[in-house]
Structure formats: structure tokens, C-alpha cells
Amino acid sequence: MRLATPLGLVLALLISHSSLAQPLFATADSLEAAxxxxxxxxxxxxxxxxxxxPPPDEPGHWVNLEIDEILKMSLQEGPHEQLGMFLKRDLEELEHWIDESAPLLIAYDNTQPYQAQVITLEPDKVEVMNRDFEVxxxxxxxxxxARTTIRRTPRNVTRVATFRLFVPRERCLGTQWAWCLDTGGRMLLHVPADVHLEKKAIKMVESNDTFDRTIGISALFYFESEENRERMLSLLKDPGxxxxxxxxxxxxxxxxxxxxxxxxxxxxxxxxxGLEVEQPVIEEFLKVE
Structure with a gap:
């Protein structure tokens, strides 16, 4: 059975309560997820x-890279001093990085060769969000x-599940993602589905905010335990x-x-x-008084 995400419901609610034509949503990977x-x-x-x-259907350009430091690599990759890579950036930005010899943090996924993630490390231009919504x-x-995250990930784990969290509006102000707020939308951040997320999800479930609680419940899907089963069972009569x-x-x-x-x-x-539980009343029609 596939878990029904509340994202569609949340987006529909945001759109229906917006005075703008169509809210837009920014999406990004947290540094840890990347x-x-x-x-x-x-x-x-x-x-x-x-x-x-470049491929005709991929905006971007192939570039030659000089490597300053390798933070993570597979056994098959082996160490490199130079490397060719496709970067999905416009020509003006790439030429600027060449002219300035700008240091870049690049995260490359072998399964998505045209989707390398690039974070500029130029002074006064660094901007990336971590899993705690800190810029x-x-x-x-x-x-x-990046080093700490890589070091804590076992070598035999090559991929981690991620979960999309809504970033508080105030954390987006003054960032590259702030444009979505002007449309009535929100920012979604992919974070690793790890113990850190479980702790955050439990706090969200215990919140008084129905929106946060719904997202927290979905996040707890990744963390089945006796304690979390009891949490879920206690919510089957929740008035939210x-x-x-x-x-x-x-x-x-x-x-x-x-x-x-x-x-x-x-x-x-x-x-x-896999728990057999009686379906609660999940919706009802009420007359307008």
C-alpha cells in the first residue's frame, strides 16, 4: 500500500485560500540530502x-574542472585531479566562475549525470539551507x-530516503527562494529521513497546529516502532x-x-x-448554521 501524502491536500488548501492566481512553490535539497x-x-x-x-534537451554546458578536494567518491571513481562534467547553469554564470576561479561544492549523482548540484563557495555568495532550515x-x-554528513553515513549506504518539509516563511526571507512567498506559495526542502527527522516529526505531531501535525504524521511513516504505533493509534479520534x-x-x-x-x-x-485497524470517520458533511 502506498502512503497517501498530505502534500496535495496542503497545496490545494494553500491555493484555495490565496488571493493570487496560482501560488508557486520552490523546491531544494538540504545540504545533508544533497x-x-x-x-x-x-x-x-x-x-x-x-x-x-550539450544535449539538445538539457539547458547547460560541459565544463572542465580542476579539483581542490574530494570529500566523497565511490571505489569505481578513483581519485581525480581534473574532471569533465555537465553543469545545468547558464553561460554567463559559468563564465563568471571561470574568470573568478570561484570555488564550488559539487554533488554528483551517477544516475543523474545532467543534474549535478552546485553550491558556490565565493565570499558573500554562499547560500544553502541545512536540514534545520538554517541558511x-x-x-x-x-x-x-558536508564532511560531517559524509563521515556519518556508512560506506554501504549509497542512497538515503528523503522527506519534503515546508520551510517556515521567515527562513526564506532574503534568500534565493523568497520569490515563492510573493506568489502565496511556500518552499519545500528535502531532508534525510533519519533519526534527526524522527525527532522533528514527533515534535510536529505534538504541536497544536493541524498543518504541522499532518506533515509530522507523514514523516513518522519512516520510523515504525512500538512507541510510534501507539502515537498513531491515539490519533484515530483526533478532532483536527x-x-x-x-x-x-x-x-x-x-x-x-x-x-x-x-x-x-x-x-x-x-x-x-500492516496493522488491521478500523477506519475512523475521516470526513462528514455538516449543515451551515
């Missing part, structure tokens, strides 16, 4: 543009977090809900649909864990 799911992580500088023609603007701190806009019912009276999103999400998680 390096955890990369086969190669390096600090490098672009020496020149390559003569290789890192210091190059040494970025490299330190969203109300749809009123509509005319078949009896000629105005009504609205109340959706018990906390119950619904907890029930989905329990069923995905």
Missing part, C-alpha cells in the same frame, strides 16, 4: 568550457557540514480538521465538508505498517 545521495562530492574550480556539445553563508561551514467552502447539498440546504486530516493520515500510516 551530499548523502551523491556518488561524488568535490570542491573544484572551472578551468574552461568544454568543446563537447549557511560561510564556505568553511558548508564544507564542514479542515473545512471546505460551503456548497448547496442535495436537500437544498447549504452544507460544508469537514475533513479530519489527522485521523486520515494516521490511518494511512498504520495501514502501510
Amino acid at each position: 551530499v548523502s545521495n551523491a556518488d561524488l562530492v568535490i570542491v573544484a574550480r572551472i578551468t574552461r568550457l568544454s568543446d563537447i556539445e 549557511l553563508r560561510d564556505a568553511e561551514e558548508v564544507i564542514r557540514v 480538521h479542515y473545512d471546505d467552502d460551503p456548497e448547496l447539498g442535495p436537500d437544498g440546504f447549504m452544507r460544508f465538508r469537514r475533513r479530519y486530516v489527522i485521523r486520515a493520515q494516521a490511518y494511512s500510516v498504520l495501514r502501510c505498517w
Whole structure:
């Protein structure tokens, strides 16, 4: 059984309550997620543009890199001093990096050769978000977090599951992702589904905010345990809900649909864990008083 994510519901609610035409959403990987799911992580500088023609359906350019430091590599890769790579950036930005000999942190996934993630380490231009929604603007701190994440990941783990969290609006202000706020949208951040996420999810489930609680329940899907099973079971009668806009019912009276999103999400998680539980009331129509 596939877990029903609340993302679609959340997006629909945000759109329906927005005065703008269509909210837009920014998506990014946290620094920890980017390096955890990369086969190669390096600090490098672009020496020149390559003569290789880019794929017709991929915006970007092939470049030649000079490697300053290898933070992570597979056994098959072996050490490099120079490397060719496709970077999905516009020509003006690449030429700037060449002219300035700008240091770059690059996370490369062998399964997505045209999707290398690039973080500039130029002074006053560093900007990447960690899993705690902190915006890192210091190059040494970025490299330190990357090293620590790589060191803590076992060598036999080449990919980690990730989960999308909504970033608090105030954490986006003054960043490259702030544009989504002007449309009434939000930023979504991919974070590793690890013990750190479990602790965050438990706090979210215990929140008084229905929105946060729904997201927290979905995150706990990754962490089945006796304690979390009890948490989910206790939510099957939770009153947390969203109300749809009123509509005319078949009896000629105005009504609205109340959706018990906390119950619904907890029930989905329990069923995905293989527990046979009675389905709670997850929605009902109520007359407008």
C-alpha cells in the first residue's frame, strides 16, 4: 500500500485560500540530502568550457574542472585531479566562475549525470539551507557540514530516503527562494529521513497546529516502532480538521465538508505498517448554521 501524502491536500488548501492566481512553490535539497545521495562530492574550480556539445534537451554546458578536494567518491571513481562534467547553469554564470576561479561544492549523482548540484563557495555568495532550515553563508561551514554528513553515513549506504518539509516563511526571507512567498506559495526542502527527522516529526505531531501535525504524521511513516504505533493509534479520534467552502447539498440546504486530516493520515500510516485497524470517520458533511 502506498502512503497517501498530505502534500496535495496542503497545496490545494494553500491555493484555495490565496488571493493570487496560482501560488508557486520552490523546491531544494538540504545540504545533508544533497551530499548523502551523491556518488561524488568535490570542491573544484572551472578551468574552461568544454568543446563537447550539450544535449539538445538539457539547458547547460560541459565544463572542465580542476579539483581542490574530494570529500566523497565511490571505489569505481578513483581519485581525480581534473574532471569533465555537465553543469545545468547558464553561460554567463559559468563564465563568471571561470574568470573568478570561484570555488564550488559539487554533488554528483551517477544516475543523474545532467543534474549535478552546485553550491558556490565565493565570499558573500554562499547560500544553502541545512536540514534545520538554517541558511549557511560561510564556505568553511558548508564544507564542514558536508564532511560531517559524509563521515556519518556508512560506506554501504549509497542512497538515503528523503522527506519534503515546508520551510517556515521567515527562513526564506532574503534568500534565493523568497520569490515563492510573493506568489502565496511556500518552499519545500528535502531532508534525510533519519533519526534527526524522527525527532522533528514527533515534535510536529505534538504541536497544536493541524498543518504541522499532518506533515509530522507523514514523516513518522519512516520510523515504525512500538512507541510510534501507539502515537498513531491515539490519533484515530483526533478532532483536527479542515473545512471546505460551503456548497448547496442535495436537500437544498447549504452544507460544508469537514475533513479530519489527522485521523486520515494516521490511518494511512498504520495501514502501510500492516496493522488491521478500523477506519475512523475521516470526513462528514455538516449543515451551515
